[in-house]
Amino acid sequence: MSKVDLTQVRPYGDTLNDGIVQLSLTLPLPLSAEAQEAARRWALQSGFQDPKVVHSQDLGEGFSFFVLYARSPVAVDFSSIKVLKSSHKTLEKAEIEALISSKLGRKLVVVGASIESDAHTVGIDAIMNIKGYNGHKGLESYHQIEAYNLGAQVACEDLLARALDVGADAILISQVVTQKDLHLRNLTRMVELLELEGVRNNFLLIVGGPRINYELAKELGFDAGFGPGTFAEDVASFMIEQVLINRKGDHDV
């Protein structure tokens, strides 16, 4: 029983380093022996070894569906992978409340919305609404947080206006529809708007959604990003930590 070499990690079927992966795909070809061979060659040209077309099926209209198993010779150097992660420590609700009241000395103000054409609210509601998500209460339930949930389909301009209006510490954005990278466009729009208005540094700018992670959010110019399985306390911990750091920064200046 060999040990995993973390500099060369390969897919695992039932034996270390066998490299087995499962694939399925559709080709714009009616089913024939040649189409099956095309599926096999696709796999070979993609660098797989020993591809087995275990299923092929005509889908009609000149398309066929294939299921393959193949061996991948590709190895990933796991030891060199560093994922950019927020370094904040996730606190419990009570700790967060205590921190805000003791260190910040006023309520933390937050506005949130699902922006532009995106009508999905369940994600932002999970973070903000009193009820919360999976037994984790949302930001509205925090005594030390003043939370405004504007809902869905909110234009970037309207969201910013409200944030300025209530003097928000943080702007929370949810993006669920990602087709044709719609979310990237919407999120970039928000950052550009803040920069255009010269208020980018007035707010913590935070985004969440099923295809969001911290790294992507940073790339897009956000302060943080949260993906699936986030709870209110994750983002609240981040916010209070950052707000306190930023304030300290201000004082230092």
Added chain:
Amino acid sequence: MSKVDLTQVRPYGDTLNDGIVQLSLTLPLPLSAEAQEAARRWALQSGFQDPKVVHSQDLGEGFSFFVLYARSPVAVDFSSIKVLKSSHKTLEKAEIEALISSKLGRKLVVVGASIESDAHTVGIDAIMNIKGYNGHKGLESYHQIEAYNLGAQVACEDLLARALDVGADAILISQVVTQKDLHLRNLTRMVELLELEGVRNNFLLIVGGPRINYELAKELGFDAGFGPGTFAEDVASFMIEQVLINRKGDHDV
């Protein structure tokens, strides 16, 4: 609506040439953001574009499971694909019977078995037993064929002995277990045995099974190979055609 360029066929998700394929694999890593990134990098290193890890799951014992969708830039030249196929015409049972009695003038003699450690008989039975398969009667039901089905786990030597004994025109072999290429070993063994005994040309040597096709069979030194969905008449048509050609060849000499 563009037409498929047969020199550059790409996987199809929902738009021509989008290249989308589905993958799933296990990595010998416990689940973490880094492991997810490793899955993504594996896809990138494999040449996929824009890989999306839509699911990741810890499997315990230091393994994780991933489901991905990604775009493949690989295009297959379909126009250049030629698959080696048997050129025989598949006849109906009655036609075959007529052909044997009129042209061969004696019964066609066939022995079949699933060889060596392989205990799967359903495939060879489907071809040979009276009952046949999916409503297609087996060789034993042909009046003009003398068929001996030796069953499973038959040693190559025993099969050959029997073929010599009954003066078979053809030897039919089934191979179902393919793990660790066991079938290739067994099939090669049979060809080598026939050659060693100097009787390779006395018989049509035919193999069938779920992972067999004509091309592979030819490579292994067989006269033909039959895969999933074969019926008795497919192989019977081939046999009588070949036997008649060979006899003609004998006469010509």
Added chain:
Amino acid sequence: MTRPYLANKLQLDPVLIAEARTIANDIVAQVTPFIFSHSTVSVERTIVRMFGVNGVNPEGIPFPNVLVDHMREQGLIEDGAASLIAKACLHYGKNPQSLAEEIDRNELSLENLPDYPLETLHEMALGLALPAVTRIKEQGRNREAMIGSLGQGAEPYLYAIVATGNIYEDIIQARAAVHQGADIIAVIRSTGQSLLDYVPYGPTTEGFGGTFATQANFSIMRQALDEVGQEVGRYIRLTNYCSGLCMPEIAAMGALERLDVMLNDSMYGIIFRDINMQRTFIDQYFSRLINGFAGIVINTGEDNYLTTADAMEAAHTVLASDLINEQFAFLSGLPEAQQGLGHAMEINPDQPDAFLYEIAQAQLIREVFPRSPIKYMPPTKYMTGNIFRAHVQDTLFNVASIMTGQSIHLLGMLTEASHTPLMQDRFLSIESAQLVFQYMRNFGDEITFAADGKIQQRARETLQAAVNMLITIRDTGLFGALEKGMFAEISRSASGGRGLDGVFAKGPNYLNPFVELFGGDANV
């Protein structure tokens, strides 16, 4: 499945069901006077469309919008577009399309037209309406003839969506799906179309998560489905969405182009698209009049409630809303046989006995609406990117559907949590549904539920809770109930949302010939 569904497996109390209907009727009756006394810009554009006005101006604005906007600017709208156009036709001797084009070029105005007797205008309007009415009738006959000659799939109908954004790519997907076994093809709309206060024009090839609903797209897809229907030997139904700000216009387009099914539900627009409720109730009345007349099956959107509310807690809200939607349909004369009332399988699968509760709910909706082609939606909320697990969840949905005699079966997709369906996703989904249906078709007939068991109890409790909810709604009024967030846990105010500015009170001489032609209420 055959309708009416006659089994009474839940031992429901018929008196309680009848009471529920009475209360729902009261609730609708409360808003009816408001609906009847108002119209909207979209209703008027619909009339204009059915008078034959089509196309867009050089700036790309549809002529129906040009015309109705003109009427509003001139302060003439309260008599209704029909009256104005009738008048203008009489006066100028031109047809509505020419009028629209000339008005667009400022060559003509509807201001200061001479007065005609109401009777004359009425007659003229009826004449203008005739071609559309004839065409719609004919489309209905075409449908019947094609079903008669080709036949149709057996219920539950397999309902597949296409959503590439490109109508031509959609056709490829739709044709393949039909060959694979789909009975109904729904062309999902692009994100955001429901918020547009006009209907895009012409064939379109770009959209996000869906394809724009345009009359040209309807016609192109209709033709494709008629063709493939001939190939596979069964009539294929086409679905689109008449919801959002252009609800009745799309209804008209669908009626003219022989759509067969239309998503058509104000409640959905109010709650999930923040459409103003006054606007959309008025629009809905007219839409359903059209759909009813055209023989189009409507689908309602109660299934969506369970994406934001919890399916265990909110099961009764679905039934209550279905009952209200039924009365709204009756108000427009749309019969039960065209009421595809919505519900869904959305209980968290980790909930113990989830299947029993799902069966209770599916069977309950089936038994309360025995004559309606009820629409059953697959799990979406608890689907994850684990496509294999998702395929299992959908299989169980297929099991529940065939076991409880559903009519319209939305195909669940194994990739629900990640993207709109790839061709192979749709294929796998159809394959699973067909396998399960074939495998278990008669299972429902073979079993009975334990008397007072968990299934029967749950169904009865849900029915009772729905009745209680309806009583509360009757007390607060439907507007009040929506404000209180009684549906889907989302609250909307009567004057909020989009489109209220398009609502106006009808003047004393208001005219809409289609209401009577489509068999609408004489009071309108």
Added chain:
Amino acid sequence: MTRPYLANKLQLDPVLIAEARTIANDIVAQVTPFIFSHSTVSVERTIVRMFGVNGVNPEGIPFPNVLVDHMREQGLIEDGAASLIAKACLHYGKNPQSLAEEIDRNELSLENLPDYPLETLHEMALGLALPAVTRIKEQGRNREAMIGSLGQGAEPYLYAIVATGNIYEDIIQARAAVHQGADIIAVIRSTGQSLLDYVPYGPTTEGFGGTFATQANFSIMRQALDEVGQEVGRYIRLTNYCSGLCMPEIAAMGALERLDVMLNDSMYGIIFRDINMQRTFIDQYFSRLINGFAGIVINTGEDNYLTTADAMEAAHTVLASDLINEQFAFLSGLPEAQQGLGHAMEINPDQPDAFLYEIAQAQLIREVFPRSPIKYMPPTKYMTGNIFRAHVQDTLFNVASIMTGQSIHLLGMLTEASHTPLMQDRFLSIESAQLVFQYMRNFGDEITFAADGKIQQRARETLQAAVNMLITIRDTGLFGALEKGMFAEISRSASGGRGLDGVFAKGPNYLNPFVELFGGDANV
């Protein structure tokens, strides 16, 4: 599920069931005299093993084989190995292991040993047997204690296979499966082991489609499962195969190493491995004596019949064989609670009403054997390389299993048609079963089947056909029935197949102390 399963959903006739049992008992009684009057080399090797002989000689031949081969060569075998060894121990004052090693080196022979009174030999043999019996008893107590303290999963138990060929890789797979939820781990054997007339020795890392069954492998896996069982807080059962030519030896190894479940069925060996029927019936009697005493659950292989015969046509053969197997078990004193009688879901899913017939069959087996931990096998024959469709088929199998109260649930694999399970295949399978079980656990209790509906009728017909078949078998005898190919449509002759040369008639002084120690029949 709890046993006994008391529901009577099929309205089966208890008199007919009792009659079936009587006939099955007659059938077994017909072969019992033959079984009791014969022994086999494998039975003798088993005795030798349980006397403590272990290991292999320098050529790799196991000492039990060395010893028994020696006895045969010397023509001494008819008294039985126990008698001979007892004699030699008395004579040489050595233990059996030393005897074996010295015989192997030709330093010693069993020829020409002096005579001892039978009583003395008997007593000596009992003494030699004691350590093994004590150990087996202790293992039984260990099992009970661990189940008592850790608890165990609920039925249906999730039964997962590992088949890498490498015992250490198997452990990784097994541990992961247990963490995912498996209750039983079966280590599949390498292709062909059943035809070996000896048991391989030591830990092994190479095999085709499975891992060799060796005592070392048993022990290694047992320890791994005990450990992971502690981690997950439930007792994990270990399964292997005591079938083929070494059936009783493996039973002994399993009893010593605390396996919990053993595939153990002569019928399977005869039909699917071409093992000689005389040989294996004798071997089976002793195997089951061991398994019964050790508290090991046996699994029978009737499910396999439906891979070569048609599941619609041959359903009754499964039941008939289960009834015979039950009587064979009783013959060895193995109680119902340890009888994992096999059946399977193998009807072609394209067959209309397939689900009804599958439910009829699964429920029938459940009701005929209410106290037995029946084993339910997933679809295999109609699985294709379409892993998504296969996953749907397995989901329906999971549904059928939980609905009919099965006990041991073999996990179906989405890759059944292509390869032995990858780690991810097994995970997906466990996940699906867990989801379905949790989802539908109480569904069976909620439903009753229509009186005289398709399900009840099918079940009754199958029962009647099984009785008819048993009557025919009683007429021809079991050997005759096997020759006629009445099971699985495969015919085997009484003197054909492998292993007949290992059968011998017991001499008048034949001795096997384990029969009485394990509570076997006094006549043996």
